[in-house]
Structures are given as structure tokens and as C-alpha cells.
Amino acid sequence: MIPTQSFQFGTVGSPISNPKKPGGSAGAVLHIAALGLGALELGWVQSVRVSEATCAQIRAGVEQTGVSLSVHAPYYINLNAGDEEWPRARQRLMDAAHYGHLAGARDIIFHPGGYQGKPPAEALATAIPRLAGCVEELRAAGNPATLRPEMMGKAGQLGSFREVLEMATAAPGVQPCLDFAHLHARPGDGSMNSYAEWMGLFEAYGRALGEGALKTLSCHLSGIAYTAKGEKHHLTIAESDFRLDELMRALHAAGCAGRILSESPIMEEDALLFQRVWREVSGE
Numbered sequence: 001m002i003p004t005q006s007f008q009f010g011t012v013g014s015p016i017s018n019p020k021k022p023g024g025s026a027g028a029v030l031h032i033a034a035l036g037l038g039a040l041e042l043g044w045v046q047s048v049r050v051s052e053a054t055c056a057q058i059r060a061g062v063e064q065t066g067v068s069l070s071v072h073a074p075y076y077i078n079l080n081a082g083d084e085e086w087p088r089a090r091q092r093l094m095d096a097a098h099y100g101h102l103a104g105a106r107d108i109i110f111h112p113g114g115y116q117g118k119p120p121a122e123a124l125a126t127a128i129p130r131l132a133g134c135v136e137e138l139r140a141a142g143n144p145a146t147l148r149p150e151m152m153g154k155a156g157q158l159g160s161f162r163e164v165l166e167m168a169t170a171a172p173g174v175q176p177c178l179d180f181a182h183l184h185a186r187p188g189d190g191s192m193n194s195y196a197e198w199m200g201l202f203e204a205y206g207r208a209l210g211e212g213a214l215k216t217l218s219c220h221l222s223g224i225a226y227t228a229k230g231e232k233h234h235l236t237i238a239e240s241d242f243r244l245d246e247l248m249r250a251l252h253a254a255g256c257a258g259r260i261l262s263e264s265p266i267m268e269e270d271a272l273l274f275q276r277v278w279r280e281v282s283g284e
């Protein structure tokens with residue numbers, strides 16, 4: 001059984017130490033629980049190629065262990081794609097939501113796309129009705145999954161904190177995926193790395209989406225290398241400038257709960273570190 005605490009910790013993609021047998025995503029669910037962690041995000045980042053039988057196996061593991069499951073949809077989704085490309089991009093998101101739901105996931109995380117040379121406000125005005133249409137179609141099919149556009153790490157990518165909040169405010173069934181490493185890297189000046197800055201962010205989040213939304217956060221975390229233009233690549237916490245302790249203290253002070261997934265190169269090792277620091281800070 002997974003730990004009972006406000007946050008469940010885990011990895012995006014199978015842990016590095018995932019055994020060969022039973023292996024795969026179904027094995028990863030069991031392995032997350034065996035590691036003493038409580039969450040897994042299936043990394044369907046290239047494409048969604050999974051059978052209904054595999055989804056049933058994953059779901060059985062989820063029901064057995066109580067691991068909190070989400071899906072990272074393929075990278076090749078762009079809410080601001082041209083009219084010709086959009087149906088293919090949309091299908092990738094809908095496939096991730098369909099098979100994710102069969103596997104027992106309640107949240108589908110995806111990258112919202114790029115500006116394609118448009119002013120950000122125009123890109124957002126294209127993105128929001130498309131997103132709302134996806135949720136409508138899922139609900140009509142009896143799928144309750146929450147779609148979670150991720151906050152992105154480069155200034156040129158659709159997905160600033162404000163833009164993702166706006167998507168979530170405008171479209172029911174849409175909530176953010178908070179990527180703390182991306183939020184730190186995007187300004188490119190080393191900011192968004194202190195207790196006070198995180199507290200300000202959680203206040204804005206609660207104001208926009210309601211206090212209840214702070215209890216069901218879906219987050220990514222790792223160290224990160226960046227330049228003035230934002231994200232370069234992910235790092236372990238130890239080799240980065242990320243102030244893990246200040247983030248955890250702010251999450252605790254703001255009364256947050258949910259799921260935090262490691263995207264560090266050492267995956268579960270850092271997920272276990274996050275969990276240790278959370279327990280120290282929260283006393284859970």
C-alpha cells in the first residue's frame with residue numbers, strides 16, 4: 001500500500017530500477033509501490049501504442065496498490081497548430097485520454113505547443129476553444145479525465161504560468177500541470193526559486209482556480225539548467241541551483257496536496273529525496 005500523506009511522489013516514465021519481469025508499465029506500477037512511492041506518470045511521450053489488454057493489466061496494479069496514475073501524452077500536440085495539422089495533434093491527445101482512462105489514470109498531461117509566430121494572445125484564443133472541444137468529446141464518451149496543459153520552460157513556448165491558468169479558468173475539465181523546474185527556468189534570470197516567490201504563485205493559483213485546486217495539484221520537479229532564453233535540460237537536484245527546501249516549505253504553508261513527479265535524470269532517487277524533504281517539512 002502506498003504512503004498516506006498529502007503528496008504522492010513518483011516518476012514520469014518507469015523508474016530506472018524497474019525489474020525486467022513483470023516489467024513495462026504494469027510492472028512499473030508495482031515497482032513504484034515497492035519503492036515506497038505513491039505515484040506514476042506513464043510516459044507515452046512519442047506515441048500512444050498500447051493495447052486494451054495492457055491497459056487492463058496496468059489498471060489491476062493501480063487497484064491493487066493505490067498508486068496515483070497519470071499519463072504524459074505525446075510531445076507532438078500543439079493547441080495552436082494550423083488547421084491541417086490540428087486533427088492529427090488532437091487525435092494524439094484524445095488517444096492518450098482514452099487509453100489513459102482505461103489504464104486507471106485520472107489526469108492527462110501534455111505540452112500545449114508553440115506560438116507559431118502569432119502574438120501570444122492570439123495563440124491562446126485558438127487554443128482555448130479547441131481544448132474545450134476535447135473535454136466535451138471526452139465527457140460525451142463517459143471519460144472523466146482532467147486535461148492538464150503543462151507550464152513550459154522556454155519563453156517561446158505556449159504555456160507560461162498565466163497562459164495555463166487562463167486555459168484552466170476558461171475551459172471546464174482543464175487544470176494546470178505545474179512544472180516547478182520549468183517555472184524556475186523560464187524567466188532565465190534565476191528567479192522563481194524562493195519561498196516568497198512560490199507563495200505568491202500558490203496565492204495566484206488559488207485565486208484563479210479556487211482553494212480546492214491547491215489540494216489536487218499535478219506537478220513535475222527536477223533540477224534544471226537554463227540560459228536567458230529559459231530551459232536547457234533537466235538536472236538532478238544535487239547538481240542544480242534548485243532550492244528544494246523552500247519549495248516544500250511553501251507547498252506546506254499554502255496547504256497544498258496532490259502529486260509530484262520526478263523528471264530528474266536519476267528519476268526515483270530524486271523522487272525519494274522529494275518525499276524525504278516533504279516529510280521533514282510537513283511532519284507527515
Ligand SMILES: [Zn+2]
Pocket residue numbers: 072110111150
Ligand atoms: Zn512534459
